[in-house]
Amino acid sequence: MNYSKMKSVLALLTISGALLISCNKTEQTEAVTDAPVETVATDGAADAAAKQDTINITLNGNDKMQYDLSEIDVYEGQTVVLTLNHTGTMPVASMGHNFVLLKNGTDLEKFEAEAAKAQKEGYIPADTSEIIAHTKLLGGGESDTITFQAPAKGTYDYMCSFPGHYSMMKGKFNVK
Template sequence: MKRHLMLALALLAGAAPLSAATCEVTVESNDAMQFNLKEITIDRSCKQFTVHLKHVGKLAKVSMGHNWVLAKTADLQAVATDGAKAGPANGYLVPDDPRVIAHTAMIGGGESDSVTFDVERLGDGGDYSFFCSFPGHWGVMKGVVKF
């Protein structure tokens, strides 16, 4: 019995540790008005989640700026439409818009930005989307967030 216990302990000591959930993602945007991802899945064990946005294009923010915005899918169009009216000085988002769960800054080619948000802001069973709020981009630059 003692021999079996020692063997079991030896096997456990050499076992790989349990992998932790990945609580971050890198999203690339480009000069063709595209994100490289159409879906992001957030593990339920994450307390916080970080999105790193990287603009891999070359065009300036004024002509081909991108951001990453998270909102309920039902709010997406209204957030984007209202954001367009808020203008470039506000990153095409209404300041402190309660419908926006998280967002990065508006960035141009070669730039990057990150945002970290509390996952508890996502309710169980909610329908969430991410998108770029630059005018005209949200119609094609969007994806879903699963939780």
């Protein structure tokens, strides 16, 4: 008998044996599958399970005036622990970065113009009524961690308030 026929016969014997065994079996067994199982929550349990009391976020800014995240997702009321890392090497005076989370409806250009006047305050304007949270201004290799409560559901803007940076260093803070 050639190898190809022998493979076919072995395959048939294996299938036949499996059928005989399964036909003679009287006990019930649980089916095991690699297929994903979809669960449907009817009372918001999936959201509650996904929501944690605290979320840790790491945001990196570099010497090319870029954040590594363009969107951040959190849940309303969550405690947000945000760490901003300046991954570049340039000093704060020439390439300082911060994270500023703004209230809805804030005019970014107007805010940036006011922030540019506040060099001594790390480019955070004296009137902070439009700010939800912010880090200090960082130079290359520095980090700052802040903790704050996520605001009400909605989409908020965040930006770097160092003069001229907000056009590239900005993103959306999505609160679910």
